[in-house]
Amino acid sequence: MKKNSQPDYKRIYSDIIDQKFPHKKAECEALLGKTILSAMDILELNKRIFNTKDHEIKKMNQKLRSYHTSDILRILNYQKNHSMSNSCVAQHFGLSKNTIAKWKKLFKQ
Template identity: 50%
Template sequence: MERSQPNYRLIYHDIISIKCPGKKEECSPILNKKEISILDVIKLNMIIFGINDKETQIFNQKHRSYDESTILEILDYQAKNNLNNTQLANHFKLSRNTVAKWKKHFKNKHLHPVKAN
């Protein structure tokens, strides 16, 4: 049985309407997309809630999960911006080992060539 993805559009629409209506305009380009990716959810969180303290960031990072399309989007970002694994890991707050594992696992699936470290 395949798990369905939460309706992020509805969730964030409600959060913005109730907690911070002033950020509606800033969030609307993301919320108006046909599909909202995990990276979009991370961007929305940053817009709405801002940067948390270091302890909260560490906790949140440990509980993040990425679907295949998001991983491929991250790997394409690396290729388009000519980043090495360390730079990509720092940008997305990942471990270098995670990036290396993803590159090995998805090496034949993404569209852009990946720059070797």
């Protein structure tokens, strides 16, 4: 039996919506309909369900966040498409500018 390396966020958020916030089910249906939830999707679900502001999300659990390669490439593509500096992207996504620089070196973007 293969063990999952991360929690089943789809199930967790579905249960939260069903039990505590049934009026927000339609708003979150598109994100929960995806087969795989990225880190960005999970942050968006948090924002929609709990009505947290962007600056609150960025401060919450910053040290405990982890990103998959696909999430990192998505952030770096966002930077490239919007012609943003490392510090602007870092501020937008609530990261360190050093993290962005490290990712750029790792993925040669």
